[in-house]
Amino acid sequence: MRPSFFIKGRQVFYTLALSFSILISSLGAMPIDAIAAPNQPQLMALFGSNRAEQLDDMAKTDIDKTFGSGTSKQAEGVVKQAQGKAQRDIQKTGSSLKEAQGKAKQDIGRTQSAVGDLENSAESAAEDAKDTVKGLFN
Numbered sequence: 001m002r003p004s005f006f007i008k009g010r011q012v013f014y015t016l017a018l019s020f021s022i023l024i025s026s027l028g029a030m031p032i033d034a035i036a037a038p039n040q041p042q043l044m045a046l047f048g049s050n051r052a053e054q055l056d057d058m059a060k061t062d063i064d065k066t067f068g069s070g071t072s073k074q075a076e077g078v079v080k081q082a083q084g085k086a087q088r089d090i091q092k093t094g095s096s097l098k099e100a101q102g103k104a105k106q107d108i109g110r111t112q113s114a115v116g117d118l119e120n121s122a123e124s125a126a127e128d129a130k131d132t133v134k135g136l137f138n
Contacts, residue, residue: 014075015082017067022059 060072 011074011078014067014071015078018059018063018072018075018079021063021066022055 063072063075064070
């Protein structure tokens, strides 16, 4: 059995190969402005969803021919797993932040309550001292 870093390395290689192949295959079909587009919906708006799907299929076919049958599906799986993990991590982080905010609000409430109790105790002690002093002079 191969060590896990070989498996991870192969997965990273497949992902990079898929990305590179998509880039190479799309260079001949798209103008330079479209290559610099930051996200796929813009490309689909420029060329239509059918053309985007054709380019995707061509890239997958090229990868499978170059690296063996099923390689593009493996690379897609790795990318989807990474995306899912990233989404789960983001959700965990968000819930942790909300939890921390809730705890901070509780701590602020406790502190305010303690300050209020301290003020009441100080006022009560001052009144008791005042009464005691009055009692001594009467």
